[in-house]
Structure formats: structure tokens, C-alpha cells
Amino acid sequence: KAGVTQTPRYLIxxxxxxxxxxxxxxxxxxxxxxxxxxPGQGLQFLFExxxxxxxxxxxxxxxFSGRQFSNSRSEMNVSTLELGxxxxxxxxxxxxxxxxxxxxxxxxxxxxxT
Amino acid sequence: xxxxxxxxxxxxxxxxxxxxxxxxxxxxxxxxxxxKQEPGAGLQLLTYIFSNMDMxxxxxxxxxxxxxxxxxxxxxxxTQTGDSAIYxxxxxxYSSASKIxxxxxxxxxxxx
Numbered sequence: 152k153a154g155v156t157q158t159p160r161y162l163i164x165x166x167x168x169x170x171x172x173x174x175x176x177x178x179x180x181x182x183x184x185x186x187x188x189x190p191g192q193g194l195q196f197l198f199e200x201x202x203x204x205x206x207x208x209x210x211x212x213x214x215f216s217g218r219q220f221s222n223s224r225s226e227m228n229v230s231t232l233e234l235g236x237x238x239x240x241x242x243x244x245x246x247x248x249x250x251x252x253x254x255x256x257x258x259x260x261x262x263x264x265t
Numbered sequence: 266x267x268x269x270x271x272x273x274x275x276x277x278x279x280x281x282x283x284x285x286x287x288x289x290x291x292x293x294x295x296x297x298x299x300x301k302q303e304p305g306a307g308l309q310l311l312t313y314i315f316s317n318m319d320m321x322x323x324x325x326x327x328x329x330x331x332x333x334x335x336x337x338x339x340x341x342x343x344t345q346t347g348d349s350a351i352y353x354x355x356x357x358x359y360s361s362a363s364k365i366x367x368x369x370x371x372x373x374x375x376x377x
Binding site: 207 | 300305306307308309310313353364365366367368369370
């Protein structure tokens with residue numbers, strides 16, 4: 152079974168631009184969570200989607216948004232990019248929402264904002 | 266608070282056992298995880314333990330949980346060069362089940 156895939160793997164943007172990252176979960180998984188990883192802040196939860204609905208949201212500004220499609224694929228969008236948005240963005244999928252379901256991570260998208 | 270704490274570095278000799286420690290603060294944690302991250306890669310789920318367990322063993326990995334002290338450890342037996350990575354301890358709480366709280370990670374390096 153294929154793992155979680157994320158595209159693109161690497162991205163360079165300039166301040167003020169917007170960016171869209173994509174995540175395809177493991178086949179059959181319906182929950183997708185997004186995390187931001189930076190050297191200073193570590194791994195921080197962005198949001199989770201299940202059945203096309205946002206179930207939980209971390210402490211990030213409204214510039215960070217996401218959505219999930221009927222096939223469980225998810226996208227996250229960051230508008231008006233700032234230098235501090237440079238990070239590795241990780242997507243994780245699980246069968247369903249809830250603590251009993253293990254999350255499996257993709258390789259991440261490395262975003263660099265210049 | 267939300268802190269999950271780990272020491273930043275650990276160096277062990279190849280063939281020895283590695284023990285990576287973690288403390289967490291929320292007694293309502295339900296699942297506790299260990300993830301491995303190799304350079305340039307995402308997170309690999311190594312093992313997890315449910316909060317009503319004290320110990321879990323999976324091949325070379327042993328997880329010990331002390332709920333009273335809110336202390337979690339990961340022991341890797343017969344450490345190999347391929348075990349070099351950053352190891353993250355993480356917790357999941359009943360109150361916000363979809364969110365995983367991660368520690369800062371412990372970088373494990375192996376000496377020949």
C-alpha cells in the first residue's frame with residue numbers, strides 16, 4: 152500500500168506570495184492532519200480534516216488554511232507569505248479521527264520564503 | 266502546560282543500548298508515541314503505548330511508561346548506525362484527540 156505523498160517536495164517563494172501544498176493520504180484513510188516543523192518551534196499542529204470538515208485547529212494565524220476533498224486528498228494554503236513561514240510542512244493521515252488511530256506521516260514539503 | 270520535554274542529544278557506542286527519555290505534563294494523555302526522523306525525511310512511527318500500560322516491547326525497542334512521574338522512555342537494544350536519527354516523543358490527549366503534541370526531539374548519534 153502506498154504511503155502518504157506530498158507535493159511538491161521543495162518550494163521557494165518570495166514574501167507576500169501565496170502557496171498551496173498538497174497531501175494524498177494512504178488509501179482508505181479519511182483523516183488528514185498538517186504540521187509545521189521549524190528549528191525554533193519544533194513540530195506544531197496546524198489543523199485536521201476528516202470527511203471534508205475541519206475538526207481541530209492549532210494556534211496559527213488565518214493566513215493558514217486548508218481543505219479536504221471527497222477523495223480525502225487535502226491541500227493547505229498559506230497566503231501573504233512571511234520569512235518565518237519557511238519550514239517543513241508535514242501531512243499525516245489516519246483511518247479516522249480520534250486518538251485511537253495512528254497517524255502516518257508523509258515526507259514533507261520544504262518551503263523556503265525569501 | 267503543553268510541554269513534552271526531551272534531552273537534545275545522545276551519543277552511544279555501536280552495539281550498546283540507547284535510552285531516550287521524555288517527560289510530559291498532561292495526565293490525561295491517552296497515547297504516547299515514539300517517532301523517528303532521518304535527515305530530509307518525514308516522521309516514521311516506531312511504536313506507541315496506551316496510557317494504561319507500563320511497558321511495551323517490539324523487537325529491539327522497549328517502551329517504559331511511568332504514569333506517576335509522567336516519564337516515558339525508549340530503549341533501543343544493540344544500537345546500529347542505521348539508528349542515527351532524531352527521535353520524537355509525542356502525546357495525544359483525550360481532550361484534543363486529533364492533535365499530537367511533540368517533544369523537541371533527541372538527536373541520537375552512534376560512535377564506532
